[in-house]
Amino acid sequence: MLFENTEKPKTSPFFEHAFPTATIQPTPTTVHLSNQQQFLPRHYYKRQHHQQSISTNNRTYSTQNNHLTSQHNRKDYPGNKTQQLNPCLICNKNNHTTTKCFYKKNNGCFKCGQSIHQIPKESSTSTTFTPIFVKILCNNTAQKALIDTGSAITIIHQHLLNDIQHEKLIPKTINHLSANCSTLNIIGEIPLEINVNGIKTTIIANVTTNLVTNLILDSDWIQSNNVYILTPEQRIMIRRRGKEVSIPFVKPPLLNYPASLINYITLPPFSEKIVEAKVQPNNITDVLFEPNPRLKNKALFTANALLNIENRTIKISIINAMNRQQTLSEGTKLERIPKGKACKVLIPEGKGAKASNTSNFNHMPTTTSHDQQHQCRECYQHFNTGNELFKHLRNKCYPEEIRQQINKLTEH
The missing domain is CATH 2.40.70.10 (Acid Proteases)
Structure with missing residues (x-):
């Protein structure tokens, strides 16, 4: 009898086996190998991914280190510095410091080797203010x-x-x-x-x-x-x-006239000489001379003096206080003369002073004898020495303002 097959044909799978299943007869070794092949890719890919990440991190870290090192080297390179080195004090080159100079002396000064340098100090008196x-x-x-x-x-x-x-x-x-x-x-x-x-x-x-x-x-x-x-x-x-x-x-007007030495002189140790100096004004009486402060640094002393000018020449005394001789060249500035005459009335008048005293004083002769040298100009009393005259002035004839100033200046 013939029966008609009414079943629908089965759809074939998407992946077809290359060989029928009946023909594959796996052995135990084959099963073991196949199982091993099934689990190898997972461990292999995990380990491979781990190794790749480590190598990638190492490569990134090394790249960063190389970048930082290059930046550090570029910063330390002398050519890229914005602030250049100061020139060497020995050879005046800019590519090294003074302490690293090839020509540096081992002892003493780096340049000359001396152990002591005498550097002149600038005195405050040399500074002038205009x-x-x-x-x-x-x-x-x-x-x-x-x-x-x-x-x-x-x-x-x-x-x-x-x-x-x-x-x-x-x-x-x-x-x-x-x-x-x-x-x-x-x-x-x-x-x-x-x-x-x-x-x-x-x-x-x-x-x-x-x-x-x-x-x-x-x-x-x-x-x-x-x-x-x-x-x-x-x-x-x-x-x-x-x-x-x-x-x-x-330009400021001339307030002081310099007094310059006419001829050069040599002063022996611990000596005093009277020298001549030339000035600009001519034939002026009662001018005040102020010493040059630079002479004091050389132990040469001249006093403030009230002098007369004759033929643009004055005479002044100078003292050498050193234990060796000193020479002053021609044209050395000894002193200066403030513009105008000095005040004749060395002792200020009191508040109740009369005008007759001033007129009497103006008519007094300018030449003073030995007796008039130690005479009080207020009471005309004579004294043997200058110290006695100063004591008298301080105790009696000085105004009260002058006494207070003297006491303030002499207190210790």
């Missing part, structure tokens, strides 16, 4: 004025006041102490008009008879008129009501 002078109009008269930030009052000399138009002088008697402890004799006050390049200012000035310059503008004038002192630009500037003006510094 005062600030500007050209202004004082009561419509051209004049050089000193800008003094340390002065508390504006001062005008009586000689300048007599040469310009001014209002009536307000009498006033007062003594001011200057920076060098000298007394300024104030005789009154007067208003002044100071014109700075078109800007007019007013100030009350004190009139004096013994000022080293003609006009001094004080700190009150500077602050009240908004005056800016521009030292680097060598000018002063004033601002007022939206207007700004400036004037340059000018």
Whole structure:
């Protein structure tokens, strides 16, 4: 009998075996190998991935180290430094320091090998300060004025006041102490008009008879008129009501005349000589000489003296306090002369002093004999020595202000 097959054909799988299953007869060794092949890829890939990650990390770390090392080397390379080395003090080259120089001496100085160097010290007396002078109009008269930030009052000399138009002088008697402890004799006050390049200012000035310059503008004038002192630009500037003006510094007038040695001299040890010096002024009496401070560093001493100038020549005594001889060349500056005459009245008058004393003193002869050398100028009493005269002046004839100053200076 024939039966018809009604079943649907089975779909073949996606992956067909290359060989029928009946033909494959695995042996135990084959099963073992096949099992081993089934589990090898997992362990193998895991280990391989681990090794690759380690190698990748090592490669990244080494790359970073190489990058940092190259950057470090590039930073340490001398050519990339922004700040170059200072030149060597021995050979003046810039590629090494002084301590690493090939020509450095082993002992003493690196350059010359000496153990002791005598370096001259700069004395503070050699430093000079230039005062600030500007050209202004004082009561419509051209004049050089000193800008003094340390002065508390504006001062005008009586000689300048007599040469310009001014209002009536307000009498006033007062003594001011200057920076060098000298007394300024104030005789009154007067208003002044100071014109700075078109800007007019007013100030009350004190009139004096013994000022080293003609006009001094004080700190009150500077602050009240908004005056800016521009030292680097060598000018002063004033601002007022939206207007700004400036004037340059000018060369200061000659305040001191130098006294230069006429001929060279040789001073023996511990000796004193009278020398001649030439000056610019001619035939002036009662001038004050101030010693050159540089001579004191050489143990050469000259005294402050009140002298007369004849034919542009003065005579001054100089002392050598060293135990060896010293030579001064021609033209050596011995001293200086402040501009103008020195004050004859060495003893200031008291508040109740009479004008007759001044007139009597002015008519006294300038030449003094031996008897008049130790004579009091107040009571005209004679003394045998200068010490007795000074004791008398300190106890009786000096004003109270001078006594207080002497006591303050001599107290220990």
